[in-house]
Amino acid sequence: MTRIFNFCAGPATLPLPVLEKARDELLDYRGLGMSVMEISHRSAAFDGVADNTEACLRRLLSIPDEYAVLFLAGGATTQFSQVPLNLASSDRRGAYIVDGSWSKKAFNIAQRIGLAHLAGSSEDCGFKSIPLENEWNLEDNNAYLHYVSNETISGVQFRRPPECALPLVADMSSDILSRMVDIKKFGVIYAGAQKNIGQAGITLVIVRKDLLQDLPPDIPDLQSWKVQHKQGSRLNTPPTYAWYMAGLVFEWIEASGGVERLAKLNQHKADTLYQYLDQSTFYRNDIPTEFRSHMNVPFQIVDESLHGRFIEEAEAAGLSSLKGHRSVGGMRASIYNAMPIEGVEALIGFMKEFESKAG
Numbered sequence: 001m002t003r004i005f006n007f008c009a010g011p012a013t014l015p016l017p018v019l020e021k022a023r024d025e026l027l028d029y030r031g032l033g034m035s036v037m038e039i040s041h042r043s044a045a046f047d048g049v050a051d052n053t054e055a056c057l058r059r060l061l062s063i064p065d066e067y068a069v070l071f072l073a074g075g076a077t078t079q080f081s082q083v084p085l086n087l088a089s090s091d092r093r094g095a096y097i098v099d100g101s102w103s104k105k106a107f108n109i110a111q112r113i114g115l116a117h118l119a120g121s122s123e124d125c126g127f128k129s130i131p132l133e134n135e136w137n138l139e140d141n142n143a144y145l146h147y148v149s150n151e152t153i154s155g156v157q158f159r160r161p162p163e164c165a166l167p168l169v170a171d172m173s174s175d176i177l178s179r180m181v182d183i184k185k186f187g188v189i190y191a192g193a194q195k196n197i198g199q200a201g202i203t204l205v206i207v208r209k210d211l212l213q214d215l216p217p218d219i220p221d222l223q224s225w226k227v228q229h230k231q232g233s234r235l236n237t238p239p240t241y242a243w244y245m246a247g248l249v250f251e252w253i254e255a256s257g258g259v260e261r262l263a264k265l266n267q268h269k270a271d272t273l274y275q276y277l278d279q280s281t282f283y284r285n286d287i288p289t290e291f292r293s294h295m296n297v298p299f300q301i302v303d304e305s306l307h308g309r310f311i312e313e314a315e316a317a318g319l320s321s322l323k324g325h326r327s328v329g330g331m332r333a334s335i336y337n338a339m340p341i342e343g344v345e346a347l348i349g350f351m352k353e354f355e356s357k358a359g
């Protein structure tokens with residue numbers, strides 16, 4: 001078996017022990033004679049999967065009892081509309097900080113249904129920074145403040161949650177579980193699974209219970225966090241296998257020493273790669289140090305005509321999916337929890353070799 005280093009932004013590399021455990025349990029889940037994929041989402045066996053997954057996540061992030069944990073279908077993009085539908089109204093709009101493509105999408109979707117206010121944007125500088133907190137422009141009665149803690153495409157990341165009296169709503173799709181956060185600072189945290197949680201198809205929503213409210217009768221139940229919470233996130237058939245995989249990933253994080261330990265490893269991986277980029281005259285990263293993402297590291301070659309060749313040769317060397325997002329170009333190394341330091345070292349080794357051949 002050959003495993004390569006996969007730097008894809010998502011669906012992203014998964015920890016090998018998780019894949020091995022899924023393989024071992026694929027045909028016969030813990031003596032049931034069936035795969036997890038084949039059991040009812042309303043069975044006692046699946047109750048066990050759901051309960052263990054939630055309990056493990058609560059331990060990992062120290063989630064207090066006053067927060068509900070939901071596992072919903074639809075991807076993080078679905079939350080771009082569910083957030084305003086569940087929290088805002090036409091006279092209490094959500095305030096949005098836009099510092100990258102994903103926060104812009106979240107804002108646009110909420111705006112389309114008339115529920116968004118733009119409180120700050122860094123679009124003018126090509127999303128290479130985060131708008132300064134003291135320049136944010138909030139309305140008197142905003143229902144919440146929405147931000148994306150890590151912008152996966154441009155590679156900028158909030159170092160800490162913003163200070164704000166409003167309920168804070170964070171899209172943590174690309175940095176959840178990569179560092180510890182104080183859950184009590186948030187009204188809502190949501191995250192798609194395909195980076196640090198597991199496989200695509202399921203989205204985690206952590207919501208303070210006092211924010212769960214009845215929706216107007218013309219909004220379908222499936223959109224309602226309150227109804228989903230009452231139904232144990234099983235109002236309809238959920239993506240059961242993705243839910244199970246999330247549980248395996250959470251167990252792996254726990255067995256690896258927990259979120260604090262992964263945060264140290266993530267810091268080390270990011271420092272190693274940025275230090276290499278910063279001393280180089282051949283490669284560059286344009287994001288100011290204080291905004292740089294520890295999860296997604298975009299970089300360019302000063303001679304941009306070499307990008308295609310770099311990506312092709314890296315792929316051939318077993319360093320996969322380094323092509324930057326089409327809106328930014330260049331390269332991007334996504335170094336989530338499951339990427340070992342050996343992957344970063346292999347990448348740097350390849351970069352040195354490429355420079356000596358092409359430079």
Ligand SMILES: Cc1ncc(COP(=O)(O)O)c(C=O)c1O
Nearest residue numbers: 010075076077102152173174192
């Ligand atoms: C920060 C962020 N938010 C939202 C999304 C959209 O997620 P999904 O494709 O699960 O809807 C992504 C996808 O990469 C993302 O990186």
